[in-house]
Amino acid sequence: MSRPPGRRPGPTETREAILAAARELFGDKGYDGASLRAIARAAGVDPALVHHFFGNKEGVFVAAMRFPVDPAELLTRIAPAGREGVGEAMARSFLEIWEDPARRAPILAMLRSAMTNEKAAAMMREFVTAALFARAAEKYGIPPVRVNAAAGQLIGVVILRHVLKVEPIASAPVDELVTMLAPALQLHLGE
Amino acid sequence: MSRPPGRRPGPTETREAILAAARELFGDKGYDGASLRAIARAAGVDPALVHHFFGNKEGVFVAAMRFPVDPAELLTRIAPAGREGVGEAMARSFLEIWEDPARRAPILAMLRSAMTNEKAAAMMREFVTAALFARAAEKYGIPPVRVNAAAGQLIGVVILRHVLKVEPIASAPVDELVTMLAPALQLHLGE
Numbered sequence: 613m614s615r616p617p618g619r620r621p622g623p624t625e626t627r628e629a630i631l632a633a634a635r636e637l638f639g640d641k642g643y644d645g646a647s648l649r650a651i652a653r654a655a656g657v658d659p660a661l662v663h664h665f666f667g668n669k670e671g672v673f674v675a676a677m678r679f680p681v682d683p684a685e686l687l688t689r690i691a692p693a694g695r696e697g698v699g700e701a702m703a704r705s706f707l708e709i710w711e712d713p714a715r716r717a718p719i720l721a722m723l724r725s726a727m728t729n730e731k732a733a734a735m736m737r738e739f740v741t742a743a744l745f746a747r748a749a750e751k752y753g754i755p756p757v758r759v760n761a762a763a764g765q766l767i768g769v770v771i772l773r774h775v776l777k778v779e780p781i782a783s784a785p786v787d788e789l790v791t792m793l794a795p796a797l798q799l800h801l802g803e
Numbered sequence: 804m805s806r807p808p809g810r811r812p813g814p815t816e817t818r819e820a821i822l823a824a825a826r827e828l829f830g831d832k833g834y835d836g837a838s839l840r841a842i843a844r845a846a847g848v849d850p851a852l853v854h855h856f857f858g859n860k861e862g863v864f865v866a867a868m869r870f871p872v873d874p875a876e877l878l879t880r881i882a883p884a885g886r887e888g889v890g891e892a893m894a895r896s897f898l899e900i901w902e903d904p905a906r907r908a909p910i911l912a913m914l915r916s917a918m919t920n921e922k923a924a925a926m927m928r929e930f931v932t933a934a935l936f937a938r939a940a941e942k943y944g945i946p947p948v949r950v951n952a953a954a955g956q957l958i959g960v961v962i963l964r965h966v967l968k969v970e971p972i973a974s975a976p977v978d979e980l981v982t983m984l985a986p987a988l989q990l991h992l993g994e
Contacts, residue, residue: 727918727966737967745969760963760972761956761983768959772951775918776928778936781951792952796987 627665629655634676639731643673643738670743677722680715683743687751695752699762699798703790706766710774711786720775754801762800765793818856821846825867830922834864834929861934868913871906874934878942886943890989893953894981901961902977911966945992953991956984 621629633654637646648669652659666672674682686705693701710716725732745763749756769789772778781789812820824845828837839860843850857863865873877896884892901907916923936954940947960980963969972980 724918727915727962733967737969741969757971757975757979758983760969761960761980761987763969764959764963764972765952765956765987766959767962768955768957769952771918771958771962772955776924778928778932778951778954780948781955784948788948789952792949792991796952796956796990799987799990800983 626655626657626661630657630662630665630672631676634672638673638676638735642731642734643669643742648672670739673739673743678718679722679739680712680719681709683740683747687744687747691751695801695803696798698752698801699796700790700794702762702801703766703793703797704786707770707786707789707793710770716774752801758800762797765796765800769793817846817848817852821848821853821856821863822867825863829864829867829926833922833925834860834933839863861930864930864934869909870913870930871903871910872900874931874938878935878938882942886992886994887989889943889992890953890987891981891985893992894957894984894988895977897957898961898977898980898984901965907965943992949991953988956987956991960984 630651634646634651637651637654640646641650646669648662649659651669651672652662655662662672666675670683673679689705690698690701709719722732722736726736727733740763745756745759748754749759769781773782773784773789821842825837825842828842828845831837832841837860839853840850842860842863843853846853853863857866861874864870880896881889881892900910913923913927917927918924931954936947936950939945940950960972964973964975964980
């Protein structure tokens with residue numbers, strides 16, 4: 613998309629053009645395959661402007677896909693717990709995101725697409741691997757397969773709780789779930 | 804469906820008529836809402852004949868939905884491990900079912916439907932609760948929410964491994980996964 617002649621586009625229009633180009637490229641090429649430079653080119657803007665608005669590719673993805681979690685922020689929030697408290701901190705942060713219907717809806721929509729469409733699966737796989745799993749593994753020196761196992765525990769629980777609505781886990785208070793899941797996550801992620 | 808006049812239907816036709824009626828009723832009324840008697844009536848046969856072919860409602864469901872696991876058989880296979888070995892036995896049995904593409908396909912199809920369709924979700928929820936979760940909780944005297952948490956660990960892992968294909972868990976040997984997951988499941992299900 614190149615800029616139409618006439619009036620110079622304002623910041624809102626430019627931002628929206630970048631996000632539209634990003635959604636198309638991420639959907640088409642996956643997270644790894646869509647470069648920030650290619651997104652800028654498709655939006656008809658300078659790559660420096662994309663940096664200016666969104667910081668990096670991860671920031672563009674979070675904004676474009678309305679991903680309700682900024683992975684960098686999530687990891688920063690969990691960090692103070694240290695490796696000995698990572699299980700509980702991760703359980704609470706993750707479950708609380710899913711408690712909020714406004715944040716649950718977009719992530720559930722992405723998960724549904726990923727369950728039924730290989731391109732959507734590739735996009736989600738590449739994004740969570742690069743932005744969350746690999747970074748958490750490196751930060752704490754945990755084998756990546758153990759990070760996957762911990763993520764599996766949380767993903768499975770939110771599917772039973774919020775999608776399949778299996779009782780009693782669908783109605784259990786978050787605090788009860790955190791208490792129950794923290795030791796299992798700690799087993800995967802602790803020393 | 805009542806029997807057409809003329810030739811008396813053979814056992815294969817009768818069996819297929821029962822399964823077709825069952826699929827329709829389970830899809831429409833859910834697992835709890837479709838009685839064996841109603842399935843027999845819809846198929847135009849005597850309820851005793853449904854018992855004769857499939858034993859009970861669970862047997863009709865497993866056959867009608869081509870569910871690749873007979874829950875009663877699965878619980879029988881896990882039983883010898885006792886409560887102290889239930890984590891490992893459950894991890895191995897569950898993961899091995901998913902390793903076999905012929906068994907994975909129908910269960911994955913059901914899970915995909917359940918993720919996107921409330922009627923399919925209700926059917927799956929009611930079936931796994933009645934045939935697996937409630938029975939396992941009762942058998943071992945485990946709080947049902949802990950059975951859900953253990954199921955969540957396994958469901959999340961097979962989604963990451965077989966659907967989203969996240970590495971390294973997608974390529975890890977089953978034995979490695981059993982070793983890694985057994986203690987987490989034991990934490991939920993043990994004394």
